[in-house]
Amino acid sequence: MRGVLRPSFATLALVALGIALAGCVSTRIAEVGTLPNGERLITLVVSENRRVVDRECQDVPALGPVLGCQTSRALELPNGHAVRAVKIVRYTDTLPSRMAFEIDAHELCHAIAAVQSIEDPCHGVDHGIVESWALPRLQRVP
Numbered sequence: 001m002r003g004v005l006r007p008s009f010a011t012l013a014l015v016a017l018g019i020a021l022a023g024c025v026s027t028r029i030a031e032v033g034t035l036p037n038g039e040r041l042i043t044l045v046v047s048e049n050r051r052v053v054d055r056e057c058q059d060v061p062a063l064g065p066v067l068g069c070q071t072s073r074a075l076e077l078p079n080g081h082a083v084r085a086v087k088i089v090r091y092t093d094t095l096p097s098r099m100a101f102e103i104d105a106h107e108l109c110h111a112i113a114a115v116q117s118i119e120d121p122c123h124g125v126d127h128g129i130v131e132s133w134a135l136p137r138l139q140r141v142p
Contacts, residue, residue, distance in 0.1 A: 025049040026095055030105035033113065033121040035085075036078050041121055042112050043087040044105040048095060056089040067091045077118070086112050 025048040033041030047053055050065075057069035068090035075083050088108065096104065109122035 027052050028095055028098070028101045030101065032105045032109040034124045035075065035083065035118075035121055037075065039075055039085055041083070041085055042105065042109045043085075044101075044108060045087070045089040046092050046095060046101060047089075048092060050091060053089055053091045056087075081118060083116055083118050084112075 027045065027047035027049055030044045031040035031042070032044070035041055045052070045056055053066060053068065057066045057071075060066065060069040060071065062069075068088070070086060070088045072084040072086045075085050077083055095101070106122060110120060113120040113122060
C-alpha cells in the first residue's frame with residue numbers, strides 16, 4: 001500500500017518501553033554520617049511509591065493517610081555519649097535528581113548533628129564532596 005506509514009518494530013518497541021517505564025515508581029535511600037559505632041546518623045527515604053512510605057512509617061501513629069514520618073532511636077557511642085539516629089521518610093510526586101537528593105541528605109546530617117552534643121560525622125566518608133554521577137567532577141579550590 002502506497003502512502004501508508006508503517007511504524008517499524010524498533011519504533012513500536014521504544015514506545016512500549018517508554019510506556020512501561022513511565023509507570024515505574026522509584027525510591028531513593030541515603031544513609032549519611034558514620035558514627036564511631038558504625039551506625040549512620042541519618043537515613044533519608046524519598047519515594048514515589050506510597051506502599052514504601054506506608055511500610056517505613058507503619059509504627060508511627062497517624063490519623064488518615066501517611067505521606068511521611070520521622071523516627072529516631074537512641075544509640076550509645078563508644079565514648080559513652082548518647083546520640084539519636086534519625087530516619088526521615090517522605091512521599092513525593094517526582095523524585096529529586098540524584099545530586100539534589102545527595103545534597104539534601106548531607107545537609108540534614110549536619111542539622112541533626114548540630115542539635116546533639118556530638119562531633120559532626122557528616123564528612124567522614126565523602127569529605128563533603130558530592131559523589132553523584134549527575135555532577136561533573138570539579139576540582140576543589142583550596
